Amino acid sequence: MKTWILYVCLSGLAAAQTIEGDVVDAITGAPVAGAYVSGLGGTNVPIVRTDSAGHFTIPAAAAATPFAGFRVIRAGYIPNFRTVPSDQSRLNQRVELMPQAVIHGKVTDEDGVRVEGARVEILRYQFVEGERKLSGVVMPEQTDDLGEYRIAGLPAGRYYIRVSSPQLANWDGRYGKQFSNGSLEPDEAGVVEVKAGEERVVNPRLMRREGVTVSGRVEYPPGMVRDTRSVRAPVWVGELEIPPAWVGPDGAFVVRHVTPGSYRLRVGNWSLKPGELWGEQVVQVGDADIRNVVLTVREVQPVDIGGKVVVEGGGQPPRMQFGLRPSSGNGISAASGEDGAFVLKGLMPGHYDMQIVPDRPWPPQPSVHLASVLSATMGGSDVLRRGFDIGSGPPGPMEVVVTMKTIFVKGTLLGAAGEPVLGKLVVFVQGGRDMGSSVTQALGSFGTAFHRAGEYRIYVLPDQNQWQLLSDPDYLKAHENDFPPVRIVDGENPSIMLRMPPAKDRR
Numbered sequence: 001m002k003t004w005i006l007y008v009c010l011s012g013l014a015a016a017q018t019i020e021g022d023v024v025d026a027i028t029g030a031p032v033a034g035a036y037v038s039g040l041g042g043t044n045v046p047i048v049r050t051d052s053a054g055h056f057t058i059p060a061a062a063a064a065t066p067f068a069g070f071r072v073i074r075a076g077y078i079p080n081f082r083t084v085p086s087d088q089s090r091l092n093q094r095v096e097l098m099p100q101a102v103i104h105g106k107v108t109d110e111d112g113v114r115v116e117g118a119r120v121e122i123l124r125y126q127f128v129e130g131e132r133k134l135s136g137v138v139m140p141e142q143t144d145d146l147g148e149y150r151i152a153g154l155p156a157g158r159y160y161i162r163v164s165s166p167q168l169a170n171w172d173g174r175y176g177k178q179f180s181n182g183s184l185e186p187d188e189a190g191v192v193e194v195k196a197g198e199e200r201v202v203n204p205r206l207m208r209r210e211g212v213t214v215s216g217r218v219e220y221p222p223g224m225v226r227d228t229r230s231v232r233a234p235v236w237v238g239e240l241e242i243p244p245a246w247v248g249p250d251g252a253f254v255v256r257h258v259t260p261g262s263y264r265l266r267v268g269n270w271s272l273k274p275g276e277l278w279g280e281q282v283v284q285v286g287d288a289d290i291r292n293v294v295l296t297v298r299e300v301q302p303v304d305i306g307g308k309v310v311v312e313g314g315g316q317p318p319r320m321q322f323g324l325r326p327s328s329g330n331g332i333s334a335a336s337g338e339d340g341a342f343v344l345k346g347l348m349p350g351h352y353d354m355q356i357v358p359d360r361p362w363p364p365q366p367s368v369h370l371a372s373v374l375s376a377t378m379g380g381s382d383v384l385r386r387g388f389d390i391g392s393g394p395p396g397p398m399e400v401v402v403t404m405k406t407i408f409v410k411g412t413l414l415g416a417a418g419e420p421v422l423g424k425l426v427v428f429v430q431g432g433r434d435m436g437s438s439v440t441q442a443l444g445s446f447g448t449a450f451h452r453a454g455e456y457r458i459y460v461l462p463d464q465n466q467w468q469l470l471s472d473p474d475y476l477k478a479h480e481n482d483f484p485p486v487r488i489v490d491g492e493n494p495s496i497m498l499r500m501p502p503a504k505d506r507r
Contacts, residue, residue, distance in 0.1 A: 019057070019058040019070055020055075020093065021055070021093025023096075026096035031050070031054025032097055033051060033052045033054060034050060035054070035056070035072050035073065037058060039058050040071055040081060045058070058070060069082050070082055076099060076100055077098060077099055078097065078099075078100055080096070095423075099196045099197030100153050100155075100197070101154040101200070103122060103161065104199065104202075105202045105204065106143075106146065106148045106203050107120065107143050107148075107205075107206065108203070108205050108206070109168060110207050117142055119164050119166075120149045120163050122151050122160075123137065123159065123186075124137055137159065154194065155196075156196040156198075157194065158474055159192050159194070160179055160180075161192060161202055162180070164176070164177035165206065168206065172208065174211070175207075176211070178207065182205065184260065209257065209259050211257040211258045212287065213256050213290075214258050214263075214265075214290045215255070215289075215290070216253060217292075217293075217295070218247050218267055219297065220251065220297050234246060234247075234267070235247060235253045253295075259285070261285055262282060263284075263285060264280060264282050265293065267295055267297050268300075270329070271329040272348040272349065275299055275301070278298065279298065280295075280349065300348060302348055303347050303390060304343055305344040305378070305397070306397050306398070307341070307342055308398075309336045309340035309400045309402060310399065317339070317402070318358055318370075319335060319359035320336045321334075322336075324347075325353045326348070327351040329348060332345070335359060347390050349390050349391060351387055351390075352389070352390065354384065354387055356373045356376060356400060358371045371404055372403050373402050374401045374402060377398065377399050383398065405452065407450040407452075407489075407491070407493065408493075409496065410447040410495050411498060412444045412445055413440045413499075413500070415499075416500050416501070416502055418499070421444045422440050422444060423439065424460050425440075427458070427460075428448065428456040429456060429459060429476075430455070435450060435452075436456070453489050453490050455485050459482070460483075482500075482501045483501075
């Protein structure tokens, strides 16, 4: 959906005009001086800074091509960008910058010794393709020589801090990945909640965990001559926090200090090449040792997966672009032809996540209605959200169903006192996924396109830079009743009138 907004932004470039406005603190309303402001969508656009009153002016004459918006960056704040549609005044822009939250502290081991080079992750639950998952918010940080870390640029919210130290684990295998409160799984006791502009100190202490032992043997194909490479093939566990165990001359392996959880035992390189040895098996680890695991190894060859794009209700299929992200190795891309057929070539064993998008014209053409993917199935299983696995043999063909139907809906966003609200992002959500969005323009007006009828919940985000709120289950729960659900029907829909609820604690 972000790409659709970018598409709309670029397709609606207006004639060159000066952009002028003010940048203020979203919490206090005070002017923000020294913020960097640069145009979007143009070339050779100058970068200007706000003055002591938070005011800025971007002269359009300085740009080689027109620009449709601008980005605002200031240390200590979450960056913000704003599109400026052609029907909106460019001379009275008001941009609110949300103060960043910061989490920092020191990592020590069980003996109180500072841990240098520890990996610190900031995570929170997010909806990913309709599923609630714990995932990273920003890039992980490493502790310095004092064992200290500092992670800035965080929106307000509820987070989990997960810490691991491969160096410490190599010295003592009992030091595995864990959360800041010492638990192996996320729980309420480990939640760190920060508000906008707040700095929180969290000092994780890594604890030793004895865990259990997983042992077994690797079975090679009959008649295979075991050379040095095959004898020393590592068995990887989890996400490599547990050091690899080496396969002995008799095929035996032992992995110690494995904490409870689901693991993928693997023999072979992460980036496989045709003809190399590979074997994989998932094991569920509990409180007892696991013995006699048999990991069968085979020589791998790439496989191809064919499929077809079809239109719901019939019709000429559009050209679609496929992007595959494997669990290891390089990504793979492909495109469907005029008849909808496609082939995903050269897939090696492993898990693949997939993205399917329309083959968008360039330059963008507003009159072109783009397809929306409804489903992707392979062997009777849905692979659009969860991806698919390549194992001992190629799976069945893939079928991708798209719709070309477009339903246009318009509306107006008003404040609690009935005044027009500009620059907010109105998002329509169905099944945990954003299905339509639009930035409010002059007089609070907005318009968006849908690809299927149904009931939608409406969320209004503070600005276009806070998409992560749509992935935050806590935010969605807190704001699910800000506006009544709306039902979108095929054909013409009445204009939607939205009125902002009384101000809440902005997160």
